[in-house]
Amino acid sequence: MKKRFRILFFSTITLLLLFVLFTTIQKDKYFLLHKEYRHQTFNDKIPLNNIFANETVHFKNKDAYNAFYRELKNNTQKNKSTTLLLKDAMIWLPVIEKILIQHKIPTDFKYVAMVESNFKNVVSSRDAVGYWQLKETTAREFGLEVNEEVDQRLDPIKSTHAACRFFKQAYKQFNSWTMTAAAYNRGMGGIQRAIINQEKNEYYDLELNSETSRYLYKLLAVKDLVEHPSKYGVKLYNWRREPVRTFKVTYTIDNLEAFAKSNGTNLFVLHLYNPWLLKKTLTIKEAGASYAIELPMPKSIQKDTLTTISAK
Numbered sequence: 001m002k003k004r005f006r007i008l009f010f011s012t013i014t015l016l017l018l019f020v021l022f023t024t025i026q027k028d029k030y031f032l033l034h035k036e037y038r039h040q041t042f043n044d045k046i047p048l049n050n051i052f053a054n055e056t057v058h059f060k061n062k063d064a065y066n067a068f069y070r071e072l073k074n075n076t077q078k079n080k081s082t083t084l085l086l087k088d089a090m091i092w093l094p095v096i097e098k099i100l101i102q103h104k105i106p107t108d109f110k111y112v113a114m115v116e117s118n119f120k121n122v123v124s125s126r127d128a129v130g131y132w133q134l135k136e137t138t139a140r141e142f143g144l145e146v147n148e149e150v151d152q153r154l155d156p157i158k159s160t161h162a163a164c165r166f167f168k169q170a171y172k173q174f175n176s177w178t179m180t181a182a183a184y185n186r187g188m189g190g191i192q193r194a195i196i197n198q199e200k201n202e203y204y205d206l207e208l209n210s211e212t213s214r215y216l217y218k219l220l221a222v223k224d225l226v227e228h229p230s231k232y233g234v235k236l237y238n239w240r241r242e243p244v245r246t247f248k249v250t251y252t253i254d255n256l257e258a259f260a261k262s263n264g265t266n267l268f269v270l271h272l273y274n275p276w277l278l279k280k281t282l283t284i285k286e287a288g289a290s291y292a293i294e295l296p297m298p299k300s301i302q303k304d305t306l307t308t309i310s311a312k
Contacts, residue, residue: 050220053106053177057220058204067214071221076232088119089226090239092131096160103164106177111219111226112163112184121154121275129153132163142166149283150291154276178203181219186212243297244273250290253282265295 050057059065075082096110113119116133128135130153136146142162144152152158163184170180170188182203183191194206203216229236245263253259257280260270271277273294282291 050224052181052216052220052223053108055176055178057178057216060204063213064204064217067217068221071218072225072232075222075225076234082234085114085118086226086229086234086236087239089114090236091241092119092156093226095156095241099157099160100164103161103168105164105167108219108223109163109167109177109181111222112181113160114222114226115215115218119156130159131156132159134159134162138166149279149281150276151278152276155274158276176203178216181216182208182212185215244294245297247293247295248290249282249293250284252284256280256282259293260295263295264298270295 050059059068075085092113093110096113097107100107100109113131117131119131121130122133123129124133126135129139129151132153134142134144134153136153139146139153139159139162142165144158144162146153152162166184167180170183171177173188174180174183174191179191186194186208190212191206194208195201198206200206225232225234226236247263256270256277257267260267267280270293273296277293282293284290
């Protein structure tokens with residue numbers, strides 16, 4: 001009797017282990033997005049066919065879906081930070097999109113700034129700065145000025161042009177917008193080394209670090225949120241960037257506080273509108289060089305103006 005019981009017990013344990021193993025293997029092998037467990041309000045709302053920069057984004061395993069879902073969950077919580085993020089998105093996405101079009105870059109790349117910084121001039125633990133989270137060497141390589149007086153990584157317009165130059169160079173190297181997005185996170189050198197070492201050319205086939213492996217799904221998540229907000233119970237408002245006056249400065253300014261005062265404002269407001277100005281001075285280091293300083297538009301002026309400030 002005891003022998004029969006032991007045989008039955010061990011047989012049951014063995015069958016359970018085999019069932020768990022089989023289920024695990026099958027789940028990884030035949031991952032189906034629409035059959036996975038989802039958070040309450042997200043059932044049937046996540047698209048199965050996804051496009052980023054005119055290229056299909058593939059979900060080959062549950063880690064890909066989890067990256068997509070996690071970003072959606074973070075950005076669809078009804079709290080103040082999400083409201084502020086979407087407000088900034090409505091202000092800056094159209095501005096960035098125009099610059100991308102000028103450079104003939106797919107407009108989906110505007111979501112890179114959203115993922116990188118939430119449209120905040122933040123400094124990362126790796127010393128990446130601004131909306132596009134550019135490191136100093138990269139910023140200089142793609143045409144930005146970074147010194148003791150000026151850090152153009154903090155200029156949303158200038159830094160967007162620099163990011164576009166990066167995208168162009170990366171696409172020329174990889175011939176894929178998907179790989180270009182990955183390279184923005186990992187670096188062109190890092191992606192190229194992965195391709196050579198692993199002998200694979202597809203983003204979805206490469207064994208990359210966790211952050212880069214999730215990167216494209218994060219971009220896709222914020223894109224789906226902005227383009228289809230009603231799916232997630234989110235409402236977008238038509239926020240616009242505040243009109244400004246732009247001063248083209250062609251000579252050294254020894255006292256920015258006096259400059260601000262002479263134009264009807266103060267140094268705090270000048271730095272608020274021009275965070276790329278780091279000091280109280282602005283030096284023209286090369287003949288023919290100039291800077292564009294923005295100040296709030298007076299209520300009496302209806303349209304944007306461009307004023308040239310030059311040596312007398």
